[in-house]
Amino acid sequence: MELITGSQPNVLKAIGNTPIVKLNHIGQDVESDIYVKLEFMNPGGSIKDRIGAYMLDEAIKDGTLKPGGTIIEGTSGNTGVGLAMWAAVHGYKCIFVLADKQSKEKIDNLRAFGAKVVVCPTNVEPEDPRSYYSVSKNLAKTIPNSFYVNQYDNLHNRNTHYNWTAPEIVEQTKGDFDTFMATVGTGGTISGIGKYLKEKMPHVKNIGIDCEGSIVAHYARTGEYCEAKSYVLEGVGEDFIPENYDFDVIDDWEIIGDKESFLMTRRLLKEEGIYAGGSAGAAICGALKYARKLDKPERILVVLHDSGNRYASKIYNDDWMSDNGYLDSSFDVQIKDVLKKLGKSADVVTIQDTSSIGEALDLMVSKGISQLPVLTTDGQLKGLVTETKLLRPVLMGEFSKSDNISLAFDNKYKTVDANELLSNVADALLQKEVALVTDAGKVVDILTDIDVLKYISETRTY
Template sequence: MDFSKNILETIGNTPLVKLNKIVAEIDALVLAKVETFNPGNSVKDRMAVKMIEDAEADGRLKPGGTIIEGTSGNTGMGLALVAIIKGYKLICVISDKQSKEKMDILRAVGAKVVVCPTDVEPTDPRSYYSVSKRLAEETPNSWYVNQYDNLSNSLAHYEQTGPEIWKQTDGKITHFVVGVGTGGTISGVGKYLKEKNPNIKIWGIDTYGSVFKKYHETGIFDENEIYSYITEGIGEDILPKNVDFSLIDGFTKVTDKDAAVYTRKIALEEAIFVGNSAGACIKGLLQLKEHFKPDDVVVVLFHDSGSRYVGKMFNDDWMRERGFLEENVTKAEDVIKDHIDKELIVVRTEELVSHAIERMRKYKISQIPVVDINGFVGSVDETDLFRSYVADKNVAEKPIKEVMGKPFPIVKLGTPIEEVSKLFTKENDAVLVDLQNGHHHIITKYDIIGSIK
């Protein structure tokens, strides 16, 4: 009989799959190392086992102990599998930018999840680095994994992932492209491949808001480059010990939008349902296309499963809110189609300014059309009301007709977006759309900006 003694024995030997449509403009053979076939659905299963086994061997992790780690979710999943099989407790410290799916999955496999704010310095006591260290100090019989500086991370990929790729490509690989977070995968695989053939090029995919690319090119750790970003699993605001920059031939940066868009493209064009960093890798690969020749064999690694991003990159509303959804916005109706059923908030000429202010607060809006029995006769916006208040503190008790401005222009549903945009001026901050059923909708500057791709 052919069976595994436990789930950990199924880790590794993931398939190499030829990419076709999504890399059509690349003149080389492009193969994806699809790490979702690991039992925890990510590449992190490999190093989770290695780090725990090495810690057991040298006495850092003792029987019945508690494993503590700061993770973007995937390492936590790998650690959870090992913890279950080997009888350890697990505490995962995760940043609040990670998907809800990742947090729910970690809880489902028995981990305690502690959520920390993303947009704080690594040294901030609230950061997931700091909280992880503090919990390790406070928890009896615990071991802090520290995947960033734990060199068992890169060693796992030197011993497993690198040899697999070399064997699967029959030693013909010419380029390895991978997202860089902790640095374990790129450094471990890169070290093995370059020992086999020093001419193999190792490319890292970075994200805007991360320090890797500039540091590699200049040796400067530029804190001005550090800011919050959406892409998960790659990029850092620290320099992990696992990142061996001497093994990396170059980096290319990918925007949050491109990473999200290409994550969806991989599923739609290659039928491979993978995560956010895979999208970044494919866009980065396309940005590097001039480096590849027809006889090259390019391997790109897909880190994790798309199931962990169903509420994010694979959710139209989430994508639309961030301006990531590739929609063709050409007419007025395209701008308002997602909220066309919302009631138009208005104020009447004889109502008081205080009524308009209250409506702005309640509905979180900045412009309101003014109506009387004949229709639209004026408008008010928060800037005008503020100026009126500065000039006269009693303005709140005056009727709207005494402070209102000109009525907003009215356009038809089919009006080209270029024509709508021209109606916005210093004096006019909104446009009304005639819905042709006796009702109207409003378009603001914010709506126009949100439609820009």
């Protein structure tokens, strides 16, 4: 039967033709305009659908993948989905080898395609037999009729972008932009698109975006290897230089860290409605960093590689973000600023250490206060009297009103300088201790758990 009009014969034909949209809120502090190509709108949720289909079509053409064969790949997940989608349509088996830092969503997703998934440790050298590079190569050697795709060194990765993604971009934009930017992993995206753009639109600059801890940008700039460090971003950066890199077409580099990338990824959703993965946040941070250095405004086109779906339990999860120190804490603020925000006066009520319990009680009642710092005659802090500590002994007749105040001292307090961060006393306050705030050694104010709650409710946006 004929296909219905407007339909595609299978899902693979729905890959590509992804939209390009302008950012309207992020980047208001730069004069340049940032446009993003939404590659997560491919059916498998990432740009890697393109290379999955292209590399396997080529493997069939040149006979390296034969009927009934097994497709093997070491992949951070997105390429796995692209390959698994092609394998589902064409009826092939897949084995994927992943590093254990990859999100659970990615692993579950691949298993749902019917693929076998092998998980390997992240923090081992690529040459280590346990690394996902080594394990995938060894599986390919031992499993008969298997094809090791190897997106790192298989040049059909960058050819995909040279022959498909880049012509699509030029066709969509008619070449009407100044700079192209993409995060780098295998190097396929920036090298393939970059080469085509250099040929067809020589005025365009290609900027690679690498992550802190990766060796790629350092190698590109110096021709030397450096020590790779661990990082959390997925898909960006490498600890070796894959064959797909064509450094001749990359004009410059920006380097971005985990935290700024994740916070920007969340801003993309909140401020632009764009639900993308962590490398998209890195890409936008890179574009902004680049734009801030320009003398005159440019139109910058940035690829967003994958969808936010795969990061629901990480970047989009407040607990994960805060447990890993990526959320700016409400407590990272100086105490003097908290007091200012709360509009607290600095004229704290105190009492002399020669006073009696009765005098302290009268003062607390007349001023309507619950804590009273006790000072020596030269103004040094001697102790603290609190209503909780006073009430029971006075009611039970354990103290008489004429007893010296020192009998009723409460030791549940901490002294803290007004310049210190609230985080230094947050735990104590939440344990119902009182913070006596000092300036040049003199008590100037008191901070309680209720003050902190007030501060959080006034300042934190949820």
